[in-house]
Amino acid sequence: MDTKQPFEKIVDLHGPTVLRVCRAVVGPLDADDVWQETFISALRAYPDLPVDANVEAWLVTIAHRRSLDSVRAEVRRPVPVDRVPDSTSPLGNPSPPADGVWAHVARLPDKQRRVIAYRYLADLPFGEIAGIVGGTPAAARRAAADGLKKLRILVTADQPEGDRHEHP
Numbered sequence: 001m002d003t004k005q006p007f008e009k010i011v012d013l014h015g016p017t018v019l020r021v022c023r024a025v026v027g028p029l030d031a032d033d034v035w036q037e038t039f040i041s042a043l044r045a046y047p048d049l050p051v052d053a054n055v056e057a058w059l060v061t062i063a064h065r066r067s068l069d070s071v072r073a074e075v076r077r078p079v080p081v082d083r084v085p086d087s088t089s090p091l092g093n094p095s096p097p098a099d100g101v102w103a104h105v106a107r108l109p110d111k112q113r114r115v116i117a118y119r120y121l122a123d124l125p126f127g128e129i130a131g132i133v134g135g136t137p138a139a140a141r142r143a144a145a146d147g148l149k150k151l152r153i154l155v156t157a158d159q160p161e162g163d164r165h166e167h168p
Helices: 007-026 028-048 055-076 101-106 110-121 126-133 137-158
Strands: none
Touching: 007 028, 007 055, 028 055, 101 110, 101 137, 110 126, 110 137, 126 137
């Protein structure tokens, strides 16, 4: 009769490998935290893991995904500043551009507008967007494509005849 090893034994056996994966992706400073998150996730899922599963490969997959989550979260963290600049930032666009794009975005249906904002402003993956707006990742991808198509039409219709560029 095959039985699973105790989880503590799994940590002892595969902990160093998981830590190497974490260090490779997030670097030495955040690797311990990601290692811990990996084993917390694994502990929750371990009871459902088949007895004949490749535990090391399973843990490495979790570690890789947790590491990528950590890298993505780091990119989204705000950076503290002494004071807020008065002018527009070269890294972003806090005030509406003069080209009227924001007015066109406001005319999109709610779901398309939100999906475009989450995808192209917040850089969220479609899986997360689907969780926020409801539906599937494929539906979120479709809403983004439809919204961008409509934006192109609206922006092109607003341009003077000589400034229009045909889109294939």
